[in-house]
Amino acid sequence: MADTLSMLNIVIPEIIVVLFAFLALFSDLKGKNRRLAGFITLVGFILAILYLLTLKGVEGNLLTFVLDSYAWSFKMLFLFASAIVAVISIGYLERAKSSVGEYYALLMLATAGAMFVVSARDLITLYVAFETASLSSYALAAYFRWDRRSNEAGLKYLFYGAFSSALILYGLSLIYGLTGRVELEAISLAISSSPVAYLALAMLIAGFGYKVSAVPFHMWTPDVYQGAPTSVTAFLAAVSKAMGVAIFLQIFVLGLGSMIGDWRLIIAVIAAVTMTLGNVVALVQTNVKRMLAYSSIAHAGYALVGIAAFNPLGIASAIFHMVTHALMKAGSFAVVGDEGESIHQLNGLWKRSRIAAFAMTVFMFSLAGFPPLAGFWSKYWLFWSAMESGLWILALIGVLNSVISVFYYARVIRAIYVIESPRTLKISRMSSAVVAAVICMTGILIIGVYPQPVIATLLEAIRAVYP
Amino acid sequence: MILSVILILLLLGSILPWLVRSATIARCVAIFFAFLSFAASIYAYTMFEGSGFQFEERYEWIPSLGISYHLAVDGLSLPLVILTTLLALVATIYGVDEPKRDNQFYGLIMLTCFGTAGVFMALDLFLFFVFWEIVLIPMYFLIAIWGGPRKDYASFKFIIYTHIGSVIMILAFFAMHYLYYLQTGVRTFDLFELAKLSIEPKLAVILFIALIFGFFIKMPIFPFHTWLPAAHVEAPTSGSVLLAGILLKMGGYGLFRIPYTFFPEVAKAYAYPIAIIAIVTIFYGALAAMAQEDYKSLIALSSVSHMGYVLLGAAALTPAAITGAIFQMFAHGVASPLLFIMAGTLHHKAGTRLIHRLGGVAHKMPIWATFMVTASMAGLALPFTASFVAEFTVLIGALEAFNVLALFVFPAAIVTAGYFLYALRRAVFGPFNADLHIYGDVDAHEFVAMFMLVVAIIYLGIYPIPLEGIIDTFSVAFAGGV
Numbered sequence: 001m002a003d004t005l006s007m008l009n010i011v012i013p014e015i016i017v018v019l020f021a022f023l024a025l026f027s028d029l030k031g032k033n034r035r036l037a038g039f040i041t042l043v044g045f046i047l048a049i050l051y052l053l054t055l056k057g058v059e060g061n062l063l064t065f066v067l068d069s070y071a072w073s074f075k076m077l078f079l080f081a082s083a084i085v086a087v088i089s090i091g092y093l094e095r096a097k098s099s100v101g102e103y104y105a106l107l108m109l110a111t112a113g114a115m116f117v118v119s120a121r122d123l124i125t126l127y128v129a130f131e132t133a134s135l136s137s138y139a140l141a142a143y144f145r146w147d148r149r150s151n152e153a154g155l156k157y158l159f160y161g162a163f164s165s166a167l168i169l170y171g172l173s174l175i176y177g178l179t180g181r182v183e184l185e186a187i188s189l190a191i192s193s194s195p196v197a198y199l200a201l202a203m204l205i206a207g208f209g210y211k212v213s214a215v216p217f218h219m220w221t222p223d224v225y226q227g228a229p230t231s232v233t234a235f236l237a238a239v240s241k242a243m244g245v246a247i248f249l250q251i252f253v254l255g256l257g258s259m260i261g262d263w264r265l266i267i268a269v270i271a272a273v274t275m276t277l278g279n280v281v282a283l284v285q286t287n288v289k290r291m292l293a294y295s296s297i298a299h300a301g302y303a304l305v306g307i308a309a310f311n312p313l314g315i316a317s318a319i320f321h322m323v324t325h326a327l328m329k330a331g332s333f334a335v336v337g338d339e340g341e342s343i344h345q346l347n348g349l350w351k352r353s354r355i356a357a358f359a360m361t362v363f364m365f366s367l368a369g370f371p372p373l374a375g376f377w378s379k380y381w382l383f384w385s386a387m388e389s390g391l392w393i394l395a396l397i398g399v400l401n402s403v404i405s406v407f408y409y410a411r412v413i414r415a416i417y418v419i420e421s422p423r424t425l426k427i428s429r430m431s432s433a434v435v436a437a438v439i440c441m442t443g444i445l446i447i448g449v450y451p452q453p454v455i456a457t458l459l460e461a462i463r464a465v466y467p
Numbered sequence: 468m469i470l471s472v473i474l475i476l477l478l479l480g481s482i483l484p485w486l487v488r489s490a491t492i493a494r495c496v497a498i499f500f501a502f503l504s505f506a507a508s509i510y511a512y513t514m515f516e517g518s519g520f521q522f523e524e525r526y527e528w529i530p531s532l533g534i535s536y537h538l539a540v541d542g543l544s545l546p547l548v549i550l551t552t553l554l555a556l557v558a559t560i561y562g563v564d565e566p567k568r569d570n571q572f573y574g575l576i577m578l579t580c581f582g583t584a585g586v587f588m589a590l591d592l593f594l595f596f597v598f599w600e601i602v603l604i605p606m607y608f609l610i611a612i613w614g615g616p617r618k619d620y621a622s623f624k625f626i627i628y629t630h631i632g633s634v635i636m637i638l639a640f641f642a643m644h645y646l647y648y649l650q651t652g653v654r655t656f657d658l659f660e661l662a663k664l665s666i667e668p669k670l671a672v673i674l675f676i677a678l679i680f681g682f683f684i685k686m687p688i689f690p691f692h693t694w695l696p697a698a699h700v701e702a703p704t705s706g707s708v709l710l711a712g713i714l715l716k717m718g719g720y721g722l723f724r725i726p727y728t729f730f731p732e733v734a735k736a737y738a739y740p741i742a743i744i745a746i747v748t749i750f751y752g753a754l755a756a757m758a759q760e761d762y763k764s765l766i767a768l769s770s771v772s773h774m775g776y777v778l779l780g781a782a783a784l785t786p787a788a789i790t791g792a793i794f795q796m797f798a799h800g801v802a803s804p805l806l807f808i809m810a811g812t813l814h815h816k817a818g819t820r821l822i823h824r825l826g827g828v829a830h831k832m833p834i835w836a837t838f839m840v841t842a843s844m845a846g847l848a849l850p851f852t853a854s855f856v857a858e859f860t861v862l863i864g865a866l867e868a869f870n871v872l873a874l875f876v877f878p879a880a881i882v883t884a885g886y887f888l889y890a891l892r893r894a895v896f897g898p899f900n901a902d903l904h905i906y907g908d909v910d911a912h913e914f915v916a917m918f919m920l921v922v923a924i925i926y927l928g929i930y931p932i933p934l935e936g937i938i939d940t941f942s943v944a945f946a947g948g949v
Contacts, residue, residue: 365604371597387645403634410607410626418611418622452529 007060010067013048013075014115020044021108024101031099038090041104045083045111052076064122064183069461073319074118074246081238081326082111084436088334089231091432097146106143107235110136114243120250122182123172130168130247134161134211137240141228153227160220164210171203175255184255191255193262201263204251205270212244212300215274225293230337233289237296237333238326245303245322249315252307254465260310268308268394274301275401282408289341291408292332295367298401299325305394306382312466314385316458321378323454324366324447328375331440332363338433346412348421357416359437364409366444369402374447381455469511470522470538470588473548476504477555477584481577481605490569494562497573501555501580508545508552515545518940520590528594533644533655537591542941543723543793544587546934547716550800551587553923554712555580558705561808561916564613564815565703572613575605576705583713587720592640593656595721596633602714603629606706613703621701628684628694636681636721639674643729646670662729675733678726685718686774689748699767704811707763711770711803716796719777723789723945727781735784742782742869748775749879757886762813762820765890766806769846772883773799773854779876780861788864789942790935795857797934798927802845802854805920809839812913816906822890827899832908836895838917843887845924848880853927856935 020040028037052075059068085107093100113133120126138161142154176182178197179190191197206217213221225233252263278298285291299321306318335356339345350357366375379402383395447454480500484493515521520539528534540548555577563572578601585598603626611622643661648654655661666674684691699707727734734741752772759765773795780792812835814820817828829836848854858880865873909917927934 370600370604371593384641399634399638403630406626406630414611417608450529452531455531 007062010055010058010060011062011065013052013055013079014112016048016051017044017079017108017112017115020047021105021112024108025105026101028099028101028104031096034093034096034100035090037101037104038086038093041086041108042083042090044108045079045086049076049079049083052079061121064125065116065119066121067119068465069457069463070465071118073458073461074242075115077242077319077323077326078111078114078118078239081242081330082107082235084330084334084439085231085235085238087436087439088234088330088337088433092229092231092337096144103140103143106136106140109133110140110235111239114239114246117243118246118250121184121254123176123184123187123255124182126184126247126250127169127172130243131165133240133243134165137232137236140232140235141224143232144229147227147229149227150229151227153224156220156227157224160210164207164217167203167210168207171200171207174200174203184250187255188258191258193259197259198262201256201259201266204256205263205266208244208247208251209270212241212248212303213297214270214300214304215277215297218274218277218297218300221297222290222293225296226287226290226341230289230333230341233293234330234333234337237292237329241296241300242322242326245300245307245318248304248307249318249465253310253315257310264308264310267304268391271301271304271308272394272397274298274304275398276301279401279404279408283404285408286343287341288336288343288346288412289333291343291412292329292336295405295408296325296329298405299367301401302379302382302398305386305391305398308394309382309385309389309391311385311389312459312462313381313388315462315466316455317378317381317385319458319461320455321382324374324378324444327440327443327447328363328367331359331437331444332367334433334436334440335360335363338431343412343415346415347419349416351421353434356434356437359434359441360416361413362441362444363437364412366448368406368409372448374444374451377448377451377455468522468524469507469514470540470548471524473504473507473511473552474538474581474585474588476500476507477552477577477581480504480555481574481581484570484574484577487570490566493570493573494559497559497577498556500577501552501559504580504584505549505552505556508549511540512545512549512937515540515937518542518944523590528591531654532593533653533657534593535591535657536594537657538588539590540588542937542939543945544720545937546793546797547587547713547720547800548584550716550797551580551584551713553919554708554800554804557804557808557916557919558708560912560919561705561708561811562912563703563705564811568612572609572703572705575609576709578605579609579709580713583709583717586717590658591656592644592658592661592725595658596637596640599633599636599717602717603633606702606710606714609706609709610698610702613706614701616701617697618701621697624694625698628691632681632684632691635677639677639681642674642677658724658728664729666730668732671730671733675726675730675737678729679722682718682721682726685721686715686778687718687771688744688774688778689751689771692748692752692771695771696764696767699770699807700761700763704807704814707767707807707811708804711767711807712800715770715774716800719774719781719792719796722778722781723793727784727945731784734781738782738784738868739872742779742865742872745775745778745782746872746875746879748772748778749876750882753879753882753886757882757889759886760821760823762822762890762894763807763810765822765886766803766810766846769806769883769886770799770803772879773803773846776858776861779865779873783861783865783868783873784946785864785867786939786942786946787860788868789946790938791857791860791862791864793938793942794931794935795854795861798845798853798857798924801920801923801927802842802852805838805842805917805924806846808913808916808920809835809842812909813839816908817903818906819903822894825894825900825903827895827897828903828905829895830899831903831905834908834914838909838921839895840891841921841924843891845928847884847887851925851928853924853931855928856931
C-alpha cells in the first residue's frame with residue numbers, strides 16, 4: 001500500500017485538471033467573469049502540462065491506472081489540444097448568452113476523462129473513463145442552448161453515443177464472459193477465436209468505430225461538427241477523435257492483439273472505405289465546418305491504416321497522425337469560428353487578417369499532405385507502415401485519397417486568396433482564435449521541417465503497448 | 468555553399484515583399500534579391516571547373532528515413548540554375564500586368580524561382596519532390612489571382628494535371644526507395660545511392676514509364692499538353708515567362724536526371740517509340756500554333772513544339788543530341804519568355820492580342836516591332852540565334868541515332884517558320900489598322916527586360932561555346948555511361 005501511495009504523483013496531472021474544473025465552474029456563476037473562467041482553465045491545463053513534463057520517462061502504476069510513455073504521449077496531446085481549445089473558447093464564448101463556468105468545467109472534465117482512458121489497462125476503468133469524457137462532450141455539443149442547431153447536435157450526439165455505449169458494454173461483457181478477466185493483458189493471453197468472440201469483436205468495432213467516426217458509423221459526425229459551437233467542434237476533432245484512436249489501440253492491439261488475424265481485414269476495409277467516403281463527400285460541401293467534418297472522417301480512416309498495419313511503425317504513426325490532426329483541425333476550426341462557417345465567408349480573408357489567412361493556408365496544405373508540413377509526415381509513415389505489413393493496396397488507396405483531398409482543401413485556399421470579397425470588416429484584429437491558430441501553425445511548421453524527435457518519441461512510446 | 472546562397476537569396480526575395488505594403492518597395496526588394504541570386508549563379512559558373520557534380524553540400528535532414536539536404540550542380544543543371552535566376556530578374560523587372568496586390572505578386576514570382584532552382588540543385592529525390600511541389604503552389608496563385616478571363620479554369624487544370632503527375636512520380640520514388648531498403652536494409656533517397664539499385668527488367672520498365680509520365684506532363688509532351696495552352700494564355704505575363712522559361716524545363720531536366728540516369732537500358736530499348744512521340748509533339752505543336760488567332764496561344768503552342776526537340780535529343784542519346792537538348796532548354800528558356808513579354812506588352816499598348824484585329828503595329832510601335840521580329844526569329848530558329856544552335860545540334864544527333872526517321876523533323880522547321888512569319892505579316896506589318904488605338908511604344912522597364920533576353924539569345928547564337936562547354940562536360944560523360 002505504501003508502495004502504491006508513493007506512486008500517487010503519476011495521477012497528479014489529472015488531479016490538477018479536475019480541481020481546476022471545479023475552480024472554473026465556480027469562477028463564473030453569474031456570467032460576469034467569462035474571461036476569468038477561461039484563463040483559470042488555461043492555467044489549469046498549463047500547470048498539468050508542466051507537471052506532466054516532469055513525469056517524462058516515469059513508469060508506474062496505481063492498481064490498473066498506468067503511466068508509461070504511451071499514456072504520457074497521449075496525455076500530452078490531450079492537454080495541449082485542450083489548452084488550445086481553451087484559448088479559442090476565450091474569444092469564441094463572448095457570444096454566449098449565459099455564464100460559461102460550466103462550459104470550461106465540462107471541457108476540463110472531458111479532458112480528464114480522456115487522460116484516464118489512456119492510462120486504463122482494464123475494461124472497467126476504461127469504460128468509466130470513456131463515459132466521463134463522452135458525457136461531458138455531449139453536454140458541450142449542446143452548450144449553446146439558445147441555438148437550435150447546437151441542440152440538435154447535442155441530442156444527435158447523445159443518442160448515437162448512448163447506442164454505441166450499449167454496444168461497447170455488450171462487447172466488453174462478452175469478453176469478460178469468455179475470459180473471466182478485465183485486465184487487458186490477461187485478456188490477450190486468455191482470448192481465442194470463437195463465435196462469441198467474433199460477436200464481441202463486431203460490437204466493439206461498431207461501438208468504437210462510432211467514436212472515431214469510421215464509416216459506416218460516421219453519420220452523426222457532419223451534423224454534430226456543424227451544429228456544435230465551433231470551439232467544441234475543435235475539441236471533438238482534436239481530443240475526442242484522438243481518444244477514440246487511443247481506445248482502438250488499447251482494446252485491439254493490447255487486449256485483442258492475439259486475434260489480429262480475425263480483425264485485421266475488417267479494420268483494413270473500414271479504413272479504406274472511411275478514407276474514400278470522407279474525401280469524396282467532402283468534395284461537394286460548401287459549409288467549411290461540414291467539409292472539415294468529412295475530412296475528419298477521412299483522417300480517422302488514415303489512422304486506422306496504421307492500426308490495420310499492426311506493426312510498431314503503424315501504431316506510432318497512428319498516434320503521430322492524431323497529433324498532427326489535432327493541430328491542423330484545432331487551428332482551422334479556430335479560424336472558422338472567427339470568420340464564419342460558410343466557405344463564402346472566407347472569401348478575401350487575406351485582406352481582413354493576413355495572419356489568419358496564412359495560418360489557414362498552412363492547415364489546408366498540411367491536411368492535404370503537402371511536404372514538408374506535419375500532415376505529410378504522419379500520412380507518409382502510415383502508408384509506409386501499411387507497405388511493411390504487405391497491405392500495399394491499402395497504402396495505394398490512401399495515396400489516391402490524398403490526391404482527391406487536394407481539391408476541396410484547395411477550394412478553401414482559393415476562397416481565402418483568390419476570390420475578392422466586398423466584405424472588409426475588422427482588419428487584422430488579434431483575437432484569441434488567431435493566437436490559437438498561430439500556435440497550431442507553428443507546431444505544424446516545426447514538426448514539418450523537423451519531424452525526427454516526434455516520431456522517435458512515439459516509437460519509444462509504443463514499446464509499452466506493442467506486444 | 469554557393470548553391471545554398473542562391474536558394475537563400477531567392478527565398479528572402481520571396482518572403483520580404485510580403486512584409487512591405489508599398490508596391491514600389493516590394494518590387495525593388497524582389498529585383499534586388501533576383502539580381503543578387505543571378506550574380507551568385509554567374510559566380511558559380513565562373514567557379515565551375517572540369518566535369519561532374521560540383522559545389523556539393525550535404526546535411527542530414529531526417530536520418531531515420533535517409534532524407535538529406537543534398538545539393539550539387541553539373542553541366543546539366545548549372546545552365547538551368549543560371550536560366551532560373553536570369554528569369555527571376557527578367558520577371559521582376561517586367562513586373563505585374565495590372566497593379567493589384569503587387570507585393571504578393573513579387574513574392575510569388577520569387578517563390579516560384581526558389582522552388583525551380585531547388586529542383587535543379589537537389590540530389591536527394593525527396594528534396595527534389597519537396598521543391599517540385601513548392602513550385603506548384605505559387606504558380607497556381609499567380610494564374611488564379613492575376614490571370615485572364617478564364618483564370619479559374621486554367622489554374623484548376625494546371626494544378627490537377629501537374630499534381631497527378633507529381634503523385635505518380637513520388638510513387639515511383641517510393642518504390643525505388645523501398646526496393647533499395649529491401650535489397651540493402653538501408654533507407655535512402657539519395658540519387659547516387661539509388662542509381663546503384665539493380666532492378667529486374669520488367670519492373671524497370673514500369674518505373675521508367677511512371678517517371679517519364681510525370682515529366683512528360685510537365686514538359687509537356689503530346690497528348691499530356693492540354694493544360695499548357697490554358698495556363699500560359701491565362702497567366703499574367705511574368706507568370707507565362709516563368710512557366711515557359713523554367714517550369715517546362717523542370718520536366719526536361721527531370722527526364723535526364725532521373726529516368727534516363729536510372730534506367731538507361733530501358734531508355735535505349737524504347738528509343739524509337741520515344742522519338743516518334745517527340746516528332747509527333749513537334750508537329751502537333753507547330754500545326755496547332757498555326758491555327759491560333761491569339762498571339763499568346765500561338766507562343767504557348769510553339770513551346771510544345773520546341774520542347775519536342777528536347778525529348779528527341781533525349782531519345783537519341785548521342786553526345787551531340789544530349790548537348791543539343793540541354794542547349795535547347797536554355798535557348799527556349801530565353802526565347803519563349805521574350806515572346807511572352809512581347810505579347811504582354813502588345814496587350815498593354817494595343818488592348819488586344821488577337822492577330823486578326825491587329826495589323827501594321829510596326830508603324831506605331833517601332834521598338835516593339837524590332838524586338839518582336841528578333842523574338843520571332845529566335846522562335847523559328849534562324850541562324851545566329853541560340854535556338855538555331857540548339858535545334859541544329861539536336862538534329863545532327865538524331866540523324867546519327869535514327870537515320871531516316873530524323874529526316875521527318877525537317878518539315879516541322881518549315882511549319883514553324885510559316886506560323887511565325889504569317890503572324891508577323893498580319894499583325895506587325897502591312898497597312899495600319901485604323902480601328903486600333905495604340906498607347907505608345909515600350910516602356911523603359913519593359914525595354915530592359917526585353918534587352919536582357921535579346922542579348923542572351925544573340926550572344927549564344929553567335930558564340931555558343933561558353934554554354935556548350937559546360938553542357939558538353941555532362942553530355943559526353945552521360946552518353947558514354949549509357
